[in-house]
Amino acid sequence: MANILYLVHRLPFPPNKGDKVRSYHLLKHLAAKHRVFLGTFVDDPEDEVHVEAVQSICAELHVSALKPRTAKFRSLAALLDGRPLSLAYYADRAMREWVAKIMVEQSIDATVVFSSAMGQYAVSPTTIHSGPILVDFVDVDSTKWTQYASQHRWPMSWIYAREGRRLLAYERELASSARMSFFVTENEATLFRRLAPESAKLVREIGNGVDSDFFASHLARQSPFGSGEIPVVFTGAMDYWPNIDAVTWFVADMLPQLRQTDHRIRFYVVGRSPVPAIRSLASQTVVVTGTVPDVRPYLQHAAVVVAPMRVARGVQNKILEAMSMGRPVVAARDCADAISAVDGQELIAATTAPEYVDAVRRLINGAALANLIGAAGRLCVVNRFSWGAHLSKLDVYLSSPKPDQRVAVQECHEPA
Numbered sequence: 001m002a003n004i005l006y007l008v009h010r011l012p013f014p015p016n017k018g019d020k021v022r023s024y025h026l027l028k029h030l031a032a033k034h035r036v037f038l039g040t041f042v043d044d045p046e047d048e049v050h051v052e053a054v055q056s057i058c059a060e061l062h063v064s065a066l067k068p069r070t071a072k073f074r075s076l077a078a079l080l081d082g083r084p085l086s087l088a089y090y091a092d093r094a095m096r097e098w099v100a101k102i103m104v105e106q107s108i109d110a111t112v113v114f115s116s117a118m119g120q121y122a123v124s125p126t127t128i129h130s131g132p133i134l135v136d137f138v139d140v141d142s143t144k145w146t147q148y149a150s151q152h153r154w155p156m157s158w159i160y161a162r163e164g165r166r167l168l169a170y171e172r173e174l175a176s177s178a179r180m181s182f183f184v185t186e187n188e189a190t191l192f193r194r195l196a197p198e199s200a201k202l203v204r205e206i207g208n209g210v211d212s213d214f215f216a217s218h219l220a221r222q223s224p225f226g227s228g229e230i231p232v233v234f235t236g237a238m239d240y241w242p243n244i245d246a247v248t249w250f251v252a253d254m255l256p257q258l259r260q261t262d263h264r265i266r267f268y269v270v271g272r273s274p275v276p277a278i279r280s281l282a283s284q285t286v287v288v289t290g291t292v293p294d295v296r297p298y299l300q301h302a303a304v305v306v307a308p309m310r311v312a313r314g315v316q317n318k319i320l321e322a323m324s325m326g327r328p329v330v331a332a333r334d335c336a337d338a339i340s341a342v343d344g345q346e347l348i349a350a351t352t353a354p355e356y357v358d359a360v361r362r363l364i365n366g367a368a369l370a371n372l373i374g375a376a377g378r379l380c381v382v383n384r385f386s387w388g389a390h391l392s393k394l395d396v397y398l399s400s401p402k403p404d405q406r407v408a409v410q411e412c413h414e415p416a
Contacts, residue, residue, distance in 0.1 A: 001132075002109035002398060003059070004030050005102060007118040008040040009090055011063065012052045016272065017237040018317045022138060022184070022208055029297035029391040030112065034398075035059040037102050039095055039121065041066040044273075046291075062098040064120045066090070075231050084166040088402055093179075096124070110134060110398045116167065119174040132179035134397055135303070136206070140192050141182060142168035148241065149312045166196060175199040176258040180208060180397045182206045184315045207339075208315040209387030212378075213297065215324035224292075230364055231276060232262045233302035235295055235318045236273035238288075242311040251281050251307050253353040258360055265364070270298045284343060298365060299325040304363045304370070307331040308356055315339055320385055323347065323377030328370040330359040340386075346380045 012023035030036050038058045042048055043066040055061045071089045080086035099121045102108065110131040111122045115138060126196050146164035173179045175192070176199055183189040186205045193200040195390045225231045234250065247269050250364040256264050265285075269278060272291040282288045292298065299305060303323035309332040320339065322329050329347040336349040343349040348359040363370045 001411055002034045002238045003106050004398070005038050005099070005106075005108045005111040005122075005395070006030060006036050006038045006114070006120055007099070007111070008038065008114040009117050011040050011042050011047050011050065011054060012038075012114075012381065013054050014176065015046075017240075019115070019138065021317050022136075025209065025387045026112070026114065026136065026391060026394075027054075029387070031057045031393075034109075037106060038062070039098055039102075039118075040064075041090065041092070041095075043068055043071075058093075060102070062095065064092045064095045064165060068090070070380070079159075079162075083164050084170050085168065086117045086167055087120050091120070095121055101388065112136065112394075113174075113178075114138070116171050117176055119170075119177075123174060123177045132178060132397060134394065135174060135181045136307075137171065137175075137180045137181055137183055137188075137192070140168075140171070140188055141173055142195075143191065144311065151245070172196040172199065175202065178202065180204055182394065184208055187338055204393065207385065207390045208317055208320065210317070210320045210324045210381050210385045211387070211388050212324045212382045212385070215299075215321045217326050219302045221297050221300055222381070224297045225268075225301055226266075228264060229266045230262065230267055230303045231268050231298075231301065232258070232360060233268045233270060233298050233305050233308065235270045235298065235305070235322070238269065238271040238278045238290075242309055243271065244278060245310055246308045247278060247281070249310065249353070250306060251286055254308070254356050254360070255285065257353075257357045262364065268298060268302075270295060273365070284352075295321070296325065302327050304360050305329045306356065306360065307335055308350070309335055312338075319347070320381055323374075324385075325372040325379040326378040328373040329377060330356055330361045330363070340379075341380060345373065345374045 008023045010020060012020055012027050015021040015024040036058045037060045040063045041064050051063055075085040075089040078085050108131055111133045113119050113122050113135045119135060136293060142164050145160050149160035149164060152160060153313055175196055181203050183192060184206055184207060189203050189205045193203050234247055255267050269285045269288045270292055274288050279288055299322050305327050307316055307319050312332055312335055315338050316335050317331055319331050319335055330350055331347055333349040333351050336343055336347055341347045350356045352360050
């Protein structure tokens with residue numbers, strides 16, 4: 001049994017959004033065999049009630065409160081000193097002091113970093129290391145910011161482009177200090193190898209998983225939808241810009257076309273924290289639910305689940321969960337490629353608005369096709385996406401590194 005320092009940018013419970021699903025299952029995987037010392041942030045007051053549940057899994061837990069509005073103002077200071085905004089957003093003296101204390105008081109065998117922003121606590125002049133550093137980048141976040149730049153006007157386009165450049169430089173430096181870096185898909189890993197060739201041999205893929213027993217259809221689960229309507233469903237945190245973009249695009253460019261041929265179609269936006277731009281979409285044809293106690297009834301009884309993501313990095317858990325529920329999914333082609341799903345058999349991939357409209361219509365009008373794709377999608381998830389199989393890839397790197405790797409970690413300096 002090893003002592004593992006685990007650093008996560010958001011309390012990894014409840015697993016109700018993409019990053020928290022992955023960080024929670026990684027916590028459970030580590031805690032099953034090791035003593036875990038977890039440092040994390042709470043950025044949502046509703047999550048405070050779950051701190052005790054997380055504490056029960058850990059040997060020690062440190063939680064710093066993070067107020068998003070204050071953190072945004074703090075991150076703007078990084079425009080003056082050259083740091084990535086993401087690092088300034090998560091900068092916290094109490095977290096830094098706790099990590100230093102744990103390193104002194106405990107014999108830490110390995111440090112696991114979840115998301116690049118937490119790397120600032122694992123790699124700094126004041127941090128004394130006694131084992132390897134493993135970094136789960138999940139996605140190449142710097143590329144996401146660069147994509148944001150292309151979707152916005154000045155001055156936000158300049159800020160996002162700057163963040164993409166500065167964060168990539170930091171990601172490269174963090175990866176060079178790590179024994180191994182992980183990404184959620186082989187496509188993301190390949191992209192990072194190209195962007196950071198100096199670390200190409202120390203990059204691996206660890207895919208996301210799904211609890212297929214939890215995300216399974218049951219006859220007793222009642223439908224949340226109205227009688228006679230045809231529900232098309234999108235799930236996801238609705239304060240996340242790629243989700244906001246996907247929903248607004250679907251409502252503007254796809255839903256009117258679909259309702260021209262069948263006025264029974266109703267679009268359900270199911271997810272926590274809808275921003276004003278999403279709440280304003282609510283109408284007779286669009287339902288914005290906000291937080292729901294259980295997303296499974298919405299998935300199980302959906303006619304079609306859509307994921308029209310125009311900005312997406314890596315694996316979208318929302319797609320795997322819908323597939324696990326046996327529902328037909330129409331998703332962005334990049335998202336389908338990320339999970340190697342067979343287009344037309346396990347889901348339907350689309351890129352343009354007309355492609356989404358055509359796919360949704362075919363599934364609504366063809367019950368046999370919808371059932372076949374739903375069943376094949378479920379089988380795909382059960383056979384290829386268990387959490388245990390994926391996360392076991394990390395275990396071999398938790399032991400002490402080779403001497404040359406240890407020196408590299410000790411000599412690294414804090415990223416600029």
